[in-house]
Amino acid sequence: MASQHPYPVARVGIVGGGQLARMMAKSAKRLGCTVTVLDPTPGSPAAQVAENHIVANYFEADALRKLVEQSDVTTYDLENIDSAVLASLAAEGHRILPDPKLLAIIQDKLLQKQAFEKHGIPTAPFISMPEPNQEAFAAFGYPLVQKARRGGYDGRGVAVLKSEKDWSTHLPVSGLVERYIEHEKELAVLVARSPSGEIKIYPAVEMVFLPGANVLDMLIAPARISEKQTKDAQQVAARAVTVLEGVGVFGVELFLTHSGEIIVNEISPRTHNSGHYTIEACVTDQFEQHLRAVLSLPLGDTTQLIPAALLNLLGEPGHNGTPLVEGLDEALAIPGVSVHLYGKATTSPYRKMGHVTVVDADLSRAQEKATRVKSLLRIKATVPENVPTR
Amino acid sequence: MASQHPYPVARVGIVGGGQLARMMAKSAKRLGCTVTVLDPTPGSPAAQVAENHIVANYFEADALRKLVEQSDVTTYDLENIDSAVLASLAAEGHRILPDPKLLAIIQDKLLQKQAFEKHGIPTAPFISMPEPNQEAFAAFGYPLVQKARRGGYDGRGVAVLKSEKDWSTHLPVSGLVERYIEHEKELAVLVARSPSGEIKIYPAVEMVFLPGANVLDMLIAPARISEKQTKDAQQVAARAVTVLEGVGVFGVELFLTHSGEIIVNEISPRTHNSGHYTIEACVTDQFEQHLRAVLSLPLGDTTQLIPAALLNLLGEPGHNGTPLVEGLDEALAIPGVSVHLYGKATTSPYRKMGHVTVVDADLSRAQEKATRVKSLLRIKATVPENVPTR
DSSP: OOOEEESSSOEEEEEOOSHHHHHHHHHHHHTTOEEEEEESSTTOTTGGGSSEEEEOOTTOHHHHHHHHHTOSEEEESOSOSOHHHHHHHHHTTOOBSSOHHHHHHHTSHHHHHHHHHHTTOOBOOEEEESSOOHHHHHHHOSSEEEEESSSOOTTTTEEEEOSGGGGGGSOSSSEEEEEOOOEEEEEEEEEEEOTTOOEEEOOOEEEEEOSSSOSEEEEEESOSSOHHHHHHHHHHHHHHHHHTTOOEEEEEEEEEETTSOEEEEEEESSOOGGGTTHHHHBSSOHHHHHHHHHTTOOOOOOOBOSOEEEEEEEBOTTOOBSEEEESHHHHHTSTTEEEEEOOOSOBOTTOEEEEEEEEOSSHHHHHHHHHHHHHHOEEEESSOTTOOOO | OOOEEESSSOEEEEEOOSHHHHHHHHHHHHTTOEEEEEESSTTOTTGGGSSEEEEOOTTOHHHHHHHHHTOSEEEESOSOSOHHHHHHHHHTTOOBSSOHHHHHHHTSHHHHHHHHHHTTOOBOOEEEESSOOHHHHHHHOSSEEEEESSSOOTTTTEEEEOSGGGGGGSOSSSEEEEEOOOEEEEEEEEEEEOTTOOEEEOOOEEEEEOSSSOSEEEEEESOSSOHHHHHHHHHHHHHHHHHTTOOEEEEEEEEEETTSOEEEEEEESSOOGGGTTHHHHBSSOHHHHHHHHHTTOOOOOOOBOSOEEEEEEEBOTTOOBSEEEESHHHHHTSTTEEEEEOOOSOBOTTOEEEEEEEEOSSHHHHHHHHHHHHHHOEEEESSOTTOOOO
16 A cells, blocks of 8 residues: 655644754755744744744744644754753644654753763763862863853853863853863764664764864865774764664764764754755755654665765854845856855854855865855855944 | 845746746745745745745736836746737846747747757758648648647647648647657757856756657656767757857757757757756756856856656646645655655646656666656545545
8 A cells, every 4th residue: 555645745843944944944845845934033044935934932832832733743943942842742742853852851961961871872971060160170170171051052052171271261051071082073974763763874074163163164075084984983873863762863973083983972953064065965965854754754865976065154253234245156156066045134243144065076176165165255244344434 | 356246146036936936946045035926826836935926927017017126137937928028128127037039939939940940950840830731731741740839838739740641630720840850869958058158058868758648758867878969969959049149047859860960849948847857966956057047147067966867746647636645655765766746736637746856876777766656656636536426
């Protein structure tokens, strides 16, 4: 008996209307689904391509109820949402994936680390640090990384303290401290898992960070590591998602240590910035893959067809307001360049306004081209800040 | 001095809100554009992903004026629209591409053939046939193809008369008759051309038609022809678009004759069904390419990364009404399969409801998989027609 789906194939609800939801909504349309987005910003990036938009905060219980009630499956594009309300809605029988109980663990970095520890997932040694305490930091030993339990992303909520001299830079929040891992590279592996336990693993990719800042500068896919290291990274990532019984696409961030060990840094219960290159470079992209997983459809092929480099387009420092896209023509003139703009009505310093994927049969050439794009393409504002009015 | 674009990069208007406009709108969003669609059907496929929808017929002059006035560039996703009104709006200075004067030529199959003849583009010998006349048909000689001047698509408006015995099957309309070309294969080549004259050519693809019907059964990319034949096909197609001074993406349909000659069958002033595989298989897909062309942006790389086969999903005969998608799970379980559904609220026999692209490193395996998908995936209706009610 062949499978049968009504039309729309599913009504998909997404908590969060940012760029991840925007790209997911496009994939949802392709698969014959309709989309409702819940986001506090009218005209959010995803609302521009979704059928319905509930304008509400991620913590409004009534709005979340409305969303799940009008959706066959509800998912999310960010972690900082109300997992307790979602868990109680799931307990009523609403299909919400990944499981809000798993979200509750992942969105709390201490619980996340404890889960890794419990399941034997390799991760940096850590201790709970409910109140930052100079003696306790010293007793744990430097160099260390302090992490807030909640609300961190893109490097926020994380402090690296190389020695006791850095004490003044600690975060005055409840959290944990973990051993600072000297590493060769930071890697990310996307893992998709469906309710039946089917698993698909994307290639390991390499995250290159801006010196000093904990903000992704460029992503190199596939990572320039050995075949064995790639396999190890994929295995560790898949095991982490499996033991957590995750359903959907998960971005697993990893360290490759100097001794060649693979250690899990953290996990995101959603599609991931490091996976945007899959749109151009892989047979099935991460957004369609996530939908296939949460809709219990068979997972797609993760084969990468061509090397890729990925660059985030951040709002230019000193520029606030209506965006002005500088250098678009010059960037698009480079073969293999795809520019993705997210439809955000205003720019501000370092805001994620878009990304660029560069594909090239030669990975180092892809990287060179991405570096050129970085110098060419800038998101400024039509009226720069601090311009003296005369 | 770097190029500068406001945000949105452009307000794109599209006459026609079908699947081509739907896929174009998604590309437009990615490039930072907003989209207004003009289509008579509320909730048309493209309107589901566009900012604005003008619900109007393609021949309503006031609505067309409204569309071009609120768009920085206007384009179209079908030929059967009011080229005269668009030409007068273009004469006022509105940017409408491809040029409505070229559209007026292409939408009239007699004028199109005469343009080919004038510019020395190889095409089947033909004569004008304003009123079908049995003696004139006989004088021209059989086998022949009769074509209506206007309104034909997907094989409508075309009659193949093998001999005088077929006279009764002729079309009672003004048109032309042309020599029936015995051919090895039917090919299509997508050509993109920008206002500056920059040209990018996609691979030659092979169209396989259902025996008897003039409806595309499957598309094979790249075409299984020699390198020389590929080059010839690309050159002839590019020359056709160049001499017509086309701007945008054009689908050029060609015959490869038994003697190895390349002959132009007809040209579409728009993205083309035969180019849907470019979304998965080429660096820059036909929809982004079309937008780059009409927006005077540099054209993208047309390299094909992996072989592909493409299948249209047509409404199942005997089924009218709300769609029921049968076999989706089974189709998606085949590696390399991407299903595109167009968001049409009702199905009817042979209506284009979606398409499937299959990529595989081995072209014949892609074709086999597409054949399997064809037998698995069907668009039926929730209540089949002619079901006796008891």
